[in-house]
Amino acid sequence: MVLYTSDPDASKAAASLSVNVGSFVDPPEFQGLAHFLEHAIHLGSTKYPGANEYQVFIQSNQGYMNAETCKERTTYHFTISSNAFAEALDRFSQLFISPLFDKGRVQKELHAVDSESKGNLQNLVEQENSVIRSLLDPAHPASKYSCGNLETLDSLNL
Numbered sequence: 001m002v003l004y005t006s007d008p009d010a011s012k013a014a015a016s017l018s019v020n021v022g023s024f025v026d027p028p029e030f031q032g033l034a035h036f037l038e039h040a041i042h043l044g045s046t047k048y049p050g051a052n053e054y055q056v057f058i059q060s061n062q063g064y065m066n067a068e069t070c071k072e073r074t075t076y077h078f079t080i081s082s083n084a085f086a087e088a089l090d091r092f093s094q095l096f097i098s099p100l101f102d103k104g105r106v107q108k109e110l111h112a113v114d115s116e117s118k119g120n121l122q123n124l125v126e127q128e129n130s131v132i133r134s135l136l137d138p139a140h141p142a143s144k145y146s147c148g149n150l151e152t153l154d155s156l157n158l
Helices: 033-040 053-060 082-097 103-120 124-135 150-156
Strands: 002-005 012-019 064-069 074-081
Touching: 012 082, 033 064, 033 074, 033 103, 033 150, 053 064, 053 082, 074 082, 103 150
Parallel strands: none
Antiparallel strands: 002 012, 012 074, 064 074
């Protein structure tokens, strides 16, 4: 699903893309893969190869970007000054058309996901979720660890 909003009189424009893939489809041997790919997709494209080029462009045009991985979908979105929307949309779409998964950048992002995972250890909601996951049928996708870390994603052989 793609959501597109633009008003010629508005100072901001926004776009969002949701894909029907979330943590429920993570293979058991790669728990957190969907979340990791949410991060890795922002590492550049063939047309815009800079590692942080998309983020820098968005921020330099008074914009904001983010993404979230849910159980059954992953959503990417941004807002930006209206006058920069066309170029932002091109940069955004290129991340999905021809992403670059440079090995060095991907390794760095894997460590960022691991750091996020470690930060979640202090989060009470995540602690509660961990207890709930441990009580679920191991065959149910909700029993998997959806954030991912170096241990669960190690066998990707990046």
